[in-house]
Amino acid sequence: MEPVDVAFAVVGLGALLAGILPRVLERRPLSMPIAFLGLGMLVFLLPIGLPDPDPLAHPEIATHLTEIGVLVALMGAGLKIDRPLSWARWSSTWRLLAIAMPLCIVAVAVLGWWWAGLVPAAALLLGAALAPTDPVLAADVQVGEPTDVEDSEDEVRFALTSEAGLNDGLAFPFVYAAIAIATTSLAPGDWLGHWLGVDV
Structure with a gap:
């Protein structure tokens, strides 16, 4: 059996x-x-x-499969949202993104550094990786399919769904900050300008 046939069978x-x-x-x-x-x-x-199936043995395949998985998960979360975009109607999402996620990143980073003994760069990377709501893991508590009834979804479910779809891009600057700290030093003068000017 050809590998392409197996791939089509698995996808189907x-x-x-x-x-x-x-x-x-x-x-x-x-x-x-x-x-x-x-x-x-x-x-x-x-x-x-x-x-x-070792991702270290086949890093390129693992990278592409991961990208496809993230895209499908984010697209699924985005397609569930039927609320028109506005500051007021999405206020719970903005609060989760602007307040809760950065606080969670800081809290996990501090715990990773203080309690787990990680170096600051690794602790910040841990915080940036764990803080965003995962759209796949949160699927059971997300909104259902879009309906014709406006604002039919529960506010908490809507906030989790919309935040899960938007937070990955907002967590990446913190990942880049961790990488910058790891490759230079903890002193802000060595990495902060480039991070703010390029990565953010």
């Missing part, structure tokens, strides 16, 4: 399961990402000559 099966699994798993303590993780493990156990 994945699309079919993406339509069926939500109803099957609706009242079970099992999420769709875990089900797909198990499916992936089973597929790679089959003797069909698939490459080793």
